[in-house]
Every structure is written in C-alpha cells, then in structure tokens.
Amino acid sequence: MSTENTTGQALDARLRVDRPAFTLDLALTAAPGEVVALLGPNGAGKSTALRALAGLLPLTGGHLRLDGRLLEAPEQRVHTPAEERPVGVVFQDYLLFPHLSALDNVAFGPRCQGHPKRAARAEAATWLERMGLADHAAVRPGRLSGGQAQRVALARALAVRPRLLLLDEPLAALDARTRLDVRAQLRRHLAEFEAVAVLVTHDPLDAMVLADRLVVIEHGIEVQSGSPAEVARRPRTDYIARLVGLNLYQGRAEGTQVTLPDGTVLATTEELDGPAFVAFPPSAVTLYRERPQSSARNLWKAEVTGLDLHGDRVRADLSGDLPMAVDLTPAAVAELELAPGVAVWASVKATQTHAYPA
Amino acid sequence: MSDRTTGSDDDRAADRPTDRAADRPTDRAADRPTDGAAGPTRVLPRRRPRPRAHRVPVTLLLPALLGLAFLILPLVGLLIRAPWSGLSEQLTSTAVWDALRLSLISATAATAVSLVLGVPLAWLLARTELPGRRVIRALVTLPLVLPPVVGGVALLLVLGRRGIVGSWLDSAFGITLPFTTTGVVIAETFVAMPFLVISVEGALRAADPRFEEAAATLGASRLTAFRRVTLPMIAPGIAAGAVLAWARALGEFGATITFAGNFPGRTQTMPLAVYLAMESDPQAAIALSLVLLVVSVAMLVGLRDRWLSTP
Numbered sequence: 242m243s244t245e246n247t248t249g250q251a252l253d254a255r256l257r258v259d260r261p262a263f264t265l266d267l268a269l270t271a272a273p274g275e276v277v278a279l280l281g282p283n284g285a286g287k288s289t290a291l292r293a294l295a296g297l298l299p300l301t302g303g304h305l306r307l308d309g310r311l312l313e314a315p316e317q318r319v320h321t322p323a324e325e326r327p328v329g330v331v332f333q334d335y336l337l338f339p340h341l342s343a344l345d346n347v348a349f350g351p352r353c354q355g356h357p358k359r360a361a362r363a364e365a366a367t368w369l370e371r372m373g374l375a376d377h378a379a380v381r382p383g384r385l386s387g388g389q390a391q392r393v394a395l396a397r398a399l400a401v402r403p404r405l406l407l408l409d410e411p412l413a414a415l416d417a418r419t420r421l422d423v424r425a426q427l428r429r430h431l432a433e434f435e436a437v438a439v440l441v442t443h444d445p446l447d448a449m450v451l452a453d454r455l456v457v458i459e460h461g462i463e464v465q466s467g468s469p470a471e472v473a474r475r476p477r478t479d480y481i482a483r484l485v486g487l488n489l490y491q492g493r494a495e496g497t498q499v500t501l502p503d504g505t506v507l508a509t510t511e512e513l514d515g516p517a518f519v520a521f522p523p524s525a526v527t528l529y530r531e532r533p534q535s536s537a538r539n540l541w542k543a544e545v546t547g548l549d550l551h552g553d554r555v556r557a558d559l560s561g562d563l564p565m566a567v568d569l570t571p572a573a574v575a576e577l578e579l580a581p582g583v584a585v586w587a588s589v590k591a592t593q594t595h596a597y598p599a
Numbered sequence: 600m601s602d603r604t605t606g607s608d609d610d611r612a613a614d615r616p617t618d619r620a621a622d623r624p625t626d627r628a629a630d631r632p633t634d635g636a637a638g639p640t641r642v643l644p645r646r647r648p649r650p651r652a653h654r655v656p657v658t659l660l661l662p663a664l665l666g667l668a669f670l671i672l673p674l675v676g677l678l679i680r681a682p683w684s685g686l687s688e689q690l691t692s693t694a695v696w697d698a699l700r701l702s703l704i705s706a707t708a709a710t711a712v713s714l715v716l717g718v719p720l721a722w723l724l725a726r727t728e729l730p731g732r733r734v735i736r737a738l739v740t741l742p743l744v745l746p747p748v749v750g751g752v753a754l755l756l757v758l759g760r761r762g763i764v765g766s767w768l769d770s771a772f773g774i775t776l777p778f779t780t781t782g783v784v785i786a787e788t789f790v791a792m793p794f795l796v797i798s799v800e801g802a803l804r805a806a807d808p809r810f811e812e813a814a815a816t817l818g819a820s821r822l823t824a825f826r827r828v829t830l831p832m833i834a835p836g837i838a839a840g841a842v843l844a845w846a847r848a849l850g851e852f853g854a855t856i857t858f859a860g861n862f863p864g865r866t867q868t869m870p871l872a873v874y875l876a877m878e879s880d881p882q883a884a885i886a887l888s889l890v891l892l893v894v895s896v897a898m899l900v901g902l903r904d905r906w907l908s909t910p
Contacts, residue, residue: 297812323815336813340831349827353818401817 251275252405252437256293257302258286265289265461266303271437271454278452279441282480286461287441291407294439295330296323307437308404324353329403333410335394337382343369343393344378350401368396372430388419395430406431408440412447424450445484449473457481475597476520487520488565491599499596505562508538509596516599523556523568525593529586530577539589545579559587674892681889682882689886697864698872699890705780705868706848709787710795713844716788717795718837722825724796725803726811736800743793750789751857758785758858782859783866787848794847795840802836803829842902849894 252271258264265286271277279287292298294305296313304314307328312321329350337346347365352358369378372392382390391411398406411427412420428451431438442448448455449469456466457478465477476482482489492501494513500506507519533540543561550556555574557567567587569579577585682689689695723729724736742750758765758776768774776782806829814824830837852870859866861875869891876884 295812295816297815323812324818324820326816328816330813330816332809332813336807336810338810338813338828338832349814349819350817353814353820353823397817 251308252277252439253304253306254294255303256290256305257300258289258293258298259301260289263289263461265293267456267458267461267463269294269439269456271439273437274435275454276431276434276438276440276452278448278455279439279458280443280445280448280455280481280484281458282443285458287443287458288409289461290458291330291409291439291441294405295328295407296321296326327402327404329398329401329406331391331394331398331406331408331411334414335382335390337385337390337393337397339382342379342381343374343385343389346382346393347397347400350397354401365396365400368400369393372396372426386419387415388423391415391423392426395427399430399434404436406434406436406438408438410442410444411440411451412444413442427451445473445481474595475518477518477599482520486566487522488526490519490563492517492519494596494598497591497596501563503562505541507563507594507596508591509594510591511596513596513598517596518599519594519596521589521594523566524554525589526565526567527588528557528567528569528573528577528579529588530583532586533588535588537588537590539591539594541587543585543587545581545583545585547581548574548579559585561587563587677885677888677892681885685882686886686889689883690890692883694863694872695883695887695890698867698869698887701780701783701864701867702849702869705783705787706791706845706851708784709791709848710841710845712784712788713792713795713848714837714841717792717840717844718799718830721796721799721803722829725800726808739796740793742790743797747790747851747853747855748857751786751854754786754789754854754858758782777858778860778862778866780859780865783855783868786854786858787851790851790854791844791848794843795837798840798843799833799837802833802840805836806832839902842898846895846898849891 250270251273252269254267254269256265256267256269263286267286267290269277269290279290281287289298293300299320300313300315302315304316305312307326311317311319312326313319337343338349341349344362344365347368348358348361351361351364356364366375366378369375372395374389374392374396377385377389377393382393385393391414395411408427412424415423424447431440431451440448440451442451452469454466455469455472457464457472457480459478459480465472465481467475472481473485476485476487476489479489490499490501490507492499492507494509494515494517496512496514497509498506499509499513499517499519509519541562543559543563543565545557546560547558548555549558550571551568553571555569555571557569557574557579559565559567565587569577577583579585720739724732724739729735755762755777757763758768760766760769760775760777765776768776776785810828810832811821811824814828815821819827850870851868852874855866855868856871856874861867861871863872867875869887873884873887873891876887
C-alpha cells in the first residue's frame with residue numbers, strides 16, 4: 242500500500258460503486274482550493290459519489306486518496322470509516338441536530354475530535370461569528386430560517402477543519418429569494434476555503450457560480466468536464482445542452498458543413514472534419530410563415546409543437562427535419578400567428594452556430 | 600438558465616437587487632413552523648367537521664355503550680364497596696406498606712434493567728443488518744403474548760436452583776435467584792422489557808438515521824453518535840416505553856408468583872397481596888386494590904399529554 246501522492250492532486254479518486262441496477266464509475270481529481278461541481282440529472286449518481294467520498298457508502302472498486310493519504314481501496318482492503326476521514330459534509334436538508342443549539346451543533350465536531358467542551362464551544366462561536374450568526378448561537382435549528390440553517394450547517398462542516406468539503410445540493414432547500422443571498426455568501430466562503438470542495442447539484446446556475454470546474458455525470462459516468470464557461474459553450478450531451486439552453490446536434494463535419502445522421506445538413510463557419518457537434522442558441526433562430534426569399538443555407542420546414550412563456554420571451558418547440566427550441570418575443574408570436582400545429586420555416590445564420598469536434 | 604448563453608440575462612439581473620431587499624432570511628424565522636423537537640409549541644389538530652348528530656346506528660351505539668360500561672363498572676364497584684370508614688386502618692398496616700414498597704422498588708428496578716438491556720437491543724433491531732433480525736424480533740416480543748405463568752415456569756427451569764444456568768450460579772457463586780426479591784425483579788423484567796424494546800424500536804425507526812451519518816462525518820464514533828444524537832432524539836419514545844414497562848411490571852402476577860413465590864416482605868408484591876387477601880380478608884383486598892388504582896390513575900394523569908390526547 243502506497244501513501245505517496247502519485248498525481249500531485251489533493252483529491253485523487255476513482256469511485257466505483259456497484260448496485261444491482263446501477264453502477265457508478267467516476268474518476269475525480271482536484272487541486273487544493275479547487276471547487277468541483279458534480280452536475281447531473283436526478284439518479285445520475287451524484288449523491289452516491291458524495292456518500293462514497295464521505296465514507297458513508299463503501300466503494301466496490303477504485304480508490305480514494307486525499308492529500309496523498311489512501312483513505313479507501315477495496316482491492317487493498319483499505320477502508321477508513323466516515324468518522325476518521327478529514328471530510329466535512331453539508332447535507333441537502335442540513336441535518337442539524339434538533340436538540341442542540343446552533344452553537345452546540347457547530348461545537349459537535351471539535352468535541353468529537355477531542356477538544357475540551359469549553360474550547361470546542363469557543364471555536365464554534367468563532368465560526369458562527371464568521372458566518373454572521375453570532376446572535377443566533379443559542380437558537381435551536383427549528384427556529385432558524387432556511388438561509389441561517391444553511392450557514393450553521395456550513396459552519397458545522399468547516400469546524401472539523403476538513404481537507405475535503407462536500408456539499409449536497411447546498412441551495413436546493415432554499416426559496417428563490419434566499420437562494421441569491423446564500424449563493425453569494427457560499428461562494429465567498431468556498432473561495433476562502435483552502436482545501437478541496439466538491440459540490441453536488443442539479444442546478445447548473447449553482448454549479449457555474451460556485452465551481453471552478455464542472456463534472457457532468459449521467460448514468461453513473463462522467464460525460465463531460467471542464468470550466469463552467471467551456472461546458473456552457475460546448476455541451477456534449479442533450480442534458481447539458483438543455484441545461485445551458487442550446488440546441489445541440491451531433492453529426493459528421495466536412496469543411497463548414499455538418500451532416501446529421503438523418504441527412505440534414507447544417508452550415509457552419511468553422512472548418513472541421515470528422516464527428517462533430519453543432520450548437521446554436523434558441524434566440525438565433527428566425528421564423529417565417531412563408532418560405533423566405535433569402536439565400537440562407539440553414540433553412541428548414543418545421544411545425545410548432547408547443548409554446549411556453551419564459552419570463553418575457555416565448556419558447557417555441559419545433560418538430561421537423563431539425564427539431565429545435567426557438568425563443569421569440571410575444572409580439573413576434575402574435576405577428577406570425579403561431580400556435581401548436583402551425584407550419585413554419587426556420588432559419589439560422591451560419592455565423593450563429595458553433596461547431597466543435599465530438 | 601438558458602439566459603447565460605443566449606445572452607439576455609440583463610433583464611433578470613435587473614430584478615435581483617429588489618428581490619434581495621424584499622426578504623432578508625432573518626425575517627422568516629417567525630413564520631417557520633417549529634417542529635416537535637424545537638419546543639413545546641404543539642400545533643392543535645384542526646377540528647374535523649362534526650359528523651351529523653342522531654345518525655349513529657344503534658347496532659354500533661349499543662355495543663359501544665355496553666363496552667364502555669363493562670370497562671367502567673368494575674372500577675365504580677370498587678369505589679362503592681371500598682371500606683372507606685376502616686380504610687385508614689387497613690392502609691396503615693405494615694403488611695400493606697411492605698407490599699407497596701416492594702412493588703414500587705421491584706417495578707422500578709425491573710424498568711431500570713429493561714432500559715439498560717432493552718435500549719441497546721432495540722438499537723440492534725432497528726439500526727443493524729443483523730442476520731435473522733425478524734426471528735429475533737419475534738422472540739423478543741414473545742413474552743408479550745406468552746401467559747406470564749408460562750414465563751415463570753420457564754424462568755424456574757433456567758434460573759431455578761436446579762435450572763440450566765441456576766445450578767451453575769448456585770454452585771459457582773452461591774447465588775440463588777428464585778424466591779428472592781431479585782427473583783421478583785427478574786420475573787417482572789422478563790414480562791415488561793418487550794414493551795420497552797418495541798416502543799424504543801419504533802422511536803428509532805421513526806428517527807432519521809441520517810442524523811447518525813451526519814454525526815459520523817463530524818467525527819463521532821457510532822457509540823458517540825448514539826449517545827449524543829440518537830438518544831436525545833428518541834428520549835420521548837424511551838420515556839413512553841419505560842412507563843409502559845413500569846406499569847406492566849407493577850401489575851405482574853403470574854411470572855412473579857411462579858418464579859419468586861409469595862413471601863411477605865420479600866417477594867409478595869401488591870398484586871400478590873391483593874390475591875391472597877381476597878381469600879382471607881376481602882376488605883383488605885379492596886383497600887389494596889384502591890391503592891393500585893390510585894397509582895395507576897396518577898400515572899395516567901402524568902401521561903395525559905401522550906395518550907389521552909387524540910392524535
């Protein structure tokens with residue numbers, strides 16, 4: 242058994258968990274101070290990965306190394322139980338102990354680490370103060386607001402001075418307004434945190450605001466990873482494309498043309514060869530009732546299948562040679578007399594598309 | 600979300616400052632419902648619409664009233680026939696106080712033993728993947744349905760002087776259990792502990808085990824998590840189980856008389872004294888029964904919040 246850090250990463254893991262109907266197989270590395278977001282749909286294996294990192298779920302394969310120390314490796318029969326890992330967890334619904342005050346919740350970790358009661362409480366008080374909750378130290382969790390409870394949970398997790406901080410859907414339990422505030426605060430605290438933070442979320446905005454790097458999981462495996470900007474610009478699966486609001490197609494590129502499997506051709510401006518993705522935003526599409534007298538190469542006949550109001554825009558779903566989502570102003574919808582079932586022509590300028598290798 | 604890439608998030612961003620000012624999280628504490636653990640605030644169940652009066656079918660009403668009378672009348676009879684005039688005399692006899700003291704002490708001791716052994720047993724049943732857990736649970740609950748006399752006989756066979764364990768205890772340590780006060784406690788524990796185990800196991804199953812996981816991630820061993828997180832959270836369930844067990848132990852008759860016998864001052868508890876007095880001095884039996892009734896009612900009053908309030 243080697244305890245040497247072979248990768249130069251603070252977190253170096255390959256998480257394999259076999260379940261009867263599900264397998265998680267995920268390689269995960271992170272440098273000190275890095276915030277990694279695991280992003281994926283429900284049931285993708287995000288929480289399983291988090292529980293495995295925390296030691297609440299045994300790995301069936303792979304390894305987990307933190308700061309060069311091997312914490313788990315089933316093949317070498319190494320398993321460090323959760324209570325002995327330098328890991329802090331912020332649970333989705335916080336799981337603050339209801340019978341303890343905010344202060345004693347935060348002091349719980351230091352107490353378990355063997356600090357005397359007085360020292361543990363003093364440290365907890367410092368953490369609460371840092372979170373702006375000094376006034377709420379004596380309050381039981383049941384009397385805290387969602388945002389306050391979230392901060393107590395964060396303080397409690399940080400108070401054990403973890404080398405790996407795990408956050409499970411840290412903002413999911415909050416209402417929309419509190420969320421903005423808490424997200425900004427959480428971002429600040431994560432930026433100050435010097436060790437590795439891994440956060441699990443299905444909300445792409447949380448992931449992009451909070452994380453330095455996204456790892457997108459679907460069906461237990463990584464489908465894409467990279468900086469938030471990179472993932473948003475070059476989605477590689479329909480799931481991410483939907484999340485970041487892009488129409489995405491996969492086909493074969495030849496020069497500035499991408500041919501989809503069904504023969505539809507998309508004109509782009511980027512020279513590529515071989516398997517490729519093409520993406521364009523719903524707002525880049527122009528709709529016509531009659532075939533336009535233009536020379537646009539990206540022109541398809543389509544049918545409106547649905548209309549939905551999103552904020553001040555209308556999202557139209559089109560079926561046809563190239564199924565796509567289109568964003569329009571309500572005025573345009575009225576002018577074009579759009580309704581489900583109406584036949585339209587859709588065009589996209591080649592300059593508005595983005596092609597990249599698959 | 601799509602805003603980010605379609606490049607039109609400026610309109611939304613403009614709304615944010617107002618959103619933020621409108622509702623600081625601190626203001627929301629007041630309208631958050633406090634859950635049970637947070638304090639004594641209890642949400643009263645909203646009154647259901649009253650069922651229409653005069654529509655209760657006689658076929659249901661009659662047996663219901665009969666049942667009610669059946670439960671109440673014996674107690675009323677006890678009160679009516681109580682020798683009120685000579686009561687003080689009856690109750691000041693040392694025999695009564697000996698029996699009452701023995702009953703209270705042995706029932707309390709049996710409850711204590713049940714707590715010490717039963718809570719861990721309940722934890723084992725509720726929180727571990729013990730092989731054969733279902734069988735074990737069935738065995739634990741068996742004394743609930745077993746006639747207590749059978750329990751007494753069984754205890755005698757195991758812990759009696761010639762019993763499987765008892766003979767060894769006798770020869771190795773000179774310890775004799777049957778027909779002693781310790782024997783009373785053992786008999787009562789045997790009958791009462793299942794009540795506690797069932798009650799605590801139910802409380803444990805209702806308590807979210809993820810709190811124990813949270814404790815583990817904070818560095819708590821399983822024992823620490825149990826002691827500092829689980830135990831306080833299931834305290835009401837433990838209290839309820841302890842009271843049930845105590846009441847059961849207080850009323851124990853069959854197993855006690857079989858295993859511990861009926862020696863005044865040593866193994867003669869109140870129920871035994873009542874039974875014995877019925878043969879010789881019925882007035883005394885009534886007086887003793889009244890005492891037990893008072894103890895029971897006192898306990899019921901103490902627990903009214905728990906069992907007398909409709910869910």
